[in-house]
Amino acid sequence: MYVLSKMYPHITEDSLVLFVNRKYTSNEDKVRAYSTWIALNVHYDMERFKDFSYMKLMNFRNASDLSQNADTVFRRRTAVCEGFSKLMNKLCAASGIPSFMVVGYTRMPDADEVVTDILHAWNAVKVDSTWQLIDITWSNGYVHPVKGYVHRFSDKYFMTKPEVFVNDHWPLDAMWQLQEHPVSRRHFFKPDSAETPGPVYYFNDSIRRYIAQTEDGRRYMDFEHYHANEPGNTSYVQTLDIMVNNEAAEHLMSASLYYEEFVEFYNKTLSKQMTAANLKKGKVMLEEARTYNNKAIEALKHKKAYTAQYQAIFADMIKSTETNNKTISDGMSYLNSMQKQLKASKGK
Numbered sequence: 252m253y254v255l256s257k258m259y260p261h262i263t264e265d266s267l268v269l270f271v272n273r274k275y276t277s278n279e280d281k282v283r284a285y286s287t288w289i290a291l292n293v294h295y296d297m298e299r300f301k302d303f304s305y306m307k308l309m310n311f312r313n314a315s316d317l318s319q320n321a322d323t324v325f326r327r328r329t330a331v332c333e334g335f336s337k338l339m340n341k342l343c344a345a346s347g348i349p350s351f352m353v354v355g356y357t358r359m360p361d362a363d364e365v366v367t368d369i370l371h372a373w374n375a376v377k378v379d380s381t382w383q384l385i386d387i388t389w390s391n392g393y394v395h396p397v398k399g400y401v402h403r404f405s406d407k408y409f410m411t412k413p414e415v416f417v418n419d420h421w422p423l424d425a426m427w428q429l430q431e432h433p434v435s436r437r438h439f440f441k442p443d444s445a446e447t448p449g450p451v452y453y454f455n456d457s458i459r460r461y462i463a464q465t466e467d468g469r470r471y472m473d474f475e476h477y478h479a480n481e482p483g484n485t486s487y488v489q490t491l492d493i494m495v496n497n498e499a500a501e502h503l504m505s506a507s508l509y510y511e512e513f514v515e516f517y518n519k520t521l522s523k524q525m526t527a528a529n530l531k532k533g534k535v536m537l538e539e540a541r542t543y544n545n546k547a548i549e550a551l552k553h554k555k556a557y558t559a560q561y562q563a564i565f566a567d568m569i570k571s572t573e574t575n576n577k578t579i580s581d582g583m584s585y586l587n588s589m590q591k592q593l594k595a596s597k598g599k
Contacts, residue, residue, distance in 0.1 A: 283409065285342040291404065292328060333372045335372070336353075339376070350374055350376040356370065373388070375427050375429070384408075384429065467494075474494070495565070496561060500547075510537070541583075
């Protein structure tokens, strides 16, 4: 039997990781130890699930809050599916094992109905050289639409074969099906419908590209893939546009702050003491402003706007970046000319 908190009532995250890393040598055993410990010792938070069920009436299908972060879940020992998945990610990371939360639709056990009004979360974990699928929430039990929470520990959803797992778990991102011929949304919702296999899908290549991204890049890629799988769901394109808008706006704010710092420095110091050191300092401020302004340009031009609203917003922001770059270039030209004059005066 794998490590249980009943044996260690005051166990911490660090001590759990230390115990697992010392006791087990194979990654599969470590993954099983973590998933078993979470399934047996983190209780399903029915009150939070009811809150999410209420929130779904207001279209918060992807509800999330700070109560589901890994540290909070470990401390409180309660979570919904998101918290189970995030805690698994953190524990696996502490053992050097790649693990990601996967989001999608599920077909409830003992029922043919697909749940569409609130999303479920599970894990894709790389054990040695192979990606595996684990649903820790359903290993402990599950929420039935009529019966409520059903507590029933099982390893049915531990490293289940992808072709079996997809019978009741359909990820919004096709690569997490881990299949060369992913099951379509239509076929998942209607298993009796005809399914013509498409071209081979190289999911391992997609996952490698995904891992190579920054955390923000992976989140953007998530929603790109969600949109590709469900093009009729407008919430995904809205999220993509908001992400680009926020990224560009953050860079523009940084550029503005550096330029304002330069103006203040020029008025208070540089205009009165046109020294080589002060000129160099002023140029550094302008270069920082230019760097962040160019980051905003890159975000706006390399990622398209999906909605008409943000097409107009991005166009206005691009105009602002062009104006900013001209202002920065004018300031830099002025400092360069002052620098030449200063060198010339010292040469006389």
